[in-house]
Amino acid sequence: MTELSKTFDPAAIEARWYQHWESTGAFRPSRPDATPYTIVMPPPNVTGSLHIGHALDNTLQDILIRHARLQGKDALWVAGTDHAGIATQMVVERQMNARGEKRTDYSRDDFIAKVWEWKAESGGQITGQLRRLGASCDWANERFTMDEGFSKAVLKVFVELYKQGLLYRDKRLVNWDPGLKTAISDLEVETKEVNGKFWHFRYPLADGSGHIAVATTRPETMLADMAVAVNPEDERYKALIGTMVKLPITGRLIPIVADEHADPELGSGAVKITPGHDFNDFEVGKRAGFKPADMLNMLDADANVIQTADGLIPAEFLGMERFQARKLVVEQIDALGLLDKIEDRVIQTPYGDRSGVVIEPWLTDQWYVDAATLAKPAIEAVRSGAIKIVPKTWEKTYFNWMENIQPWCVSRQLWWGHQIPAWYDEDGKVYVADDEADAQAQAGAGVKLTRDTDVLDTWFSSALWPFGTLGWPENEAMVQRHYPNDVLISGFDILFFWDARMVMQGLHFMKEVPWKTLYLHGLVRAADGSKMSKSKGNTVDPLGLIDKYGADALRFTLTAMESQGRDIKLDEKRVEGYRNFATKLWNATRFCMSNGIGASQTLEAPKAELAVNRWIIGEVMETLAKLDKALVDLRYDEAANSIYHFVWNNFCDWYLELIKPPFIDGEKGETDPESKIVAGWVLDQILVMLHPFMPFITEELWHALADPANPRPHDLIHARWPAPQATVDAAAQAEIDWLIRLVSEVRTAKNELGIAPGAKLNAFVRDASSQTIARLASQQSTIARLARLENVAMTQAPEGGAIQLVVDEATFVLPLAGVIDLDAERARINKAIESLSKEMAGLSGRLNNPAFVEKAKPEAVEKARADHDEKASEVERLEAALKRLG
Known part of the structure; x- marks a missing residue:
């Protein structure tokens, strides 16, 4: 066996093992006769760096792919990056600007060449960071959404959809980013609350008989108003429907139309309609009979005012920036005596998440996909169970969006990307x-x-990821073997923008679902539950946590806290705790090695006569069953907790303690041969079961346990998943569980009463069954060593103060005369209970005070509840201790 260092140092082993795995092709699918198992990585942006969401997403995928390898499957984890059209173009343009250059100083081809240069030098930083996390992807076949083969697939899909009438060019409203000068998706729009105004204008009726009042948060858009809408049931305006309004400033005649979009309870009940610059107004305009081609546009790509098709915007507005135009509109309306009032109002305002500029709904010619037609089979795939969404609660959201899906704008006004064919x-x-x-x-x-x-929206190309990465349409053999994929791990926030679109494209072109299971995880939040953001300064750098605690500890933390889609409140103390777990396993392995316990030679469980060994084999069996079920059900938290409690409690805290010399062979001072063999086998099972979660430490210990003269025939990453071929021994399990409960009760009682752990006590047992008497006899030396019970007698206990413990049917009486001052101990406990009760009463008073609960900060209320519960538990513990004293 290789000697382990006294201190577990993750940094010393992680880089070494990852380089070894990758250089030996350990991540490549290399079992052509085995069942394939395929996962595709959600491609991170080529401009990106590893954030905590990536760490969660990829840890969950890596667990599944490593588990599949251990099960003997031909596991393929497709890795790659997205060309990130807007983000990448911005990065390169910023570098140009720093050199005093602009994109337009170059031809399109020359600029694109510079983007490729940037990618070669700086792009893909995140793939190196994913390696630090331990992601066991098939890096030898890494894909990029702009690589030659994938680009062919993208162009083929575009052309085929066009030929089938499912892709077309149309004039519609888009989210226009005046800073980037391109349409952007809803996902790239960040809505912020902004302090703004609500202006109330009077629009004169064309016949001079009066006016109709409207209100707006965007006065400048009145320059392109085409109608005023009122609710058809609103008695105030029924007589005006069909009449005309003469717009101030432009003099344009526009109709008053009936539409349920107008809410009689909101404002005046009349709504100005600018179909070329508002999404709701666009739909109202279509219902009123305006064709998109005839809708008025008053802004250019920079969001500066331009002349409308009817030529009615006054010259002083032309070329004016939109917010300057807003001021001038208000001034002129006021000068005309048509400004009723101005209200302060908090307005939900859309911003470009990258440019930071206010988004403008803009009427342009764009390319669209008939998403409604493609969505129908995608809806049925989930309804029929061909795709299983986990957690199932997301199905309702999926159906709601898909059944009300709008045409998908797939064109972007950029240079970097797949140019539209x-x-x-x-x-x-x-x-x-x-x-x-x-x-x-x-x-x-x-x-x-x-x-x-124009180029294509990056979501269009990434929608082909499950089959485009496999070489479709040319590599039929690869596609047939690995499509559909087995599972997709995704954040719920891209369910519509990516996941649903993969379902639509996969079903349309491959005639099969892209994956059998879609697992949607939650967000990683700060420890207090707030959303992480740079502005709040509460973001967590996963690489910093890896530097401090190791990748294994971070991975295990994220896994143990991932509970089917619920958000994770990440506390660094949890990461530290799982680093301690890794250290405990390291030290336990060192203990085993120092006692001659090494690598197992068998996959099945060794034969065992001793109850302790039959018990631990049964515990392996039960842990394996829990682990297998949890992984099938994608209950990551249950999987992690099952292996954690087995390793920490059953193996380290109890089994190794129970087989420590001189438990069996006191004369030689050594653990008996049977226990050495069983312990080595159990430790091997632990390393295999724990490997998907903590790959680095387990691989290191796997090889350290082997005899240098007889090294392991393969790395742990290619070991076999446990197959004990044994049964749970109920009798042994019951006996050792009884022993553990007895020892635990004695230790707890000593601790509560301040008795030194090593203090030896006598025990008197009453009401013991024949089974308990037999167990006391067979486990006599263990009880003496672990519980420090010097004599265990079946006689009446002497009078006086004593600890009384009930284990099953038997009562154990442990006299305390001469061990502690019973009166003083009772007084101490009663005083502590009294003090804690007063503190509890004070906390109860605060928590029962509505003023505190409603007005105090949530974290203060939560802390008060936690403090109250903690003190209540302590009182309960002390009362139990008092009761034990008799």
């Missing part, structure tokens, strides 16, 4: 094709074509 002739007719030659063939010789400058 569409060409236009001089009349604007579009030709969609795999390449320019095909487009030219469609248009005819001599027709001048210009390619669409």
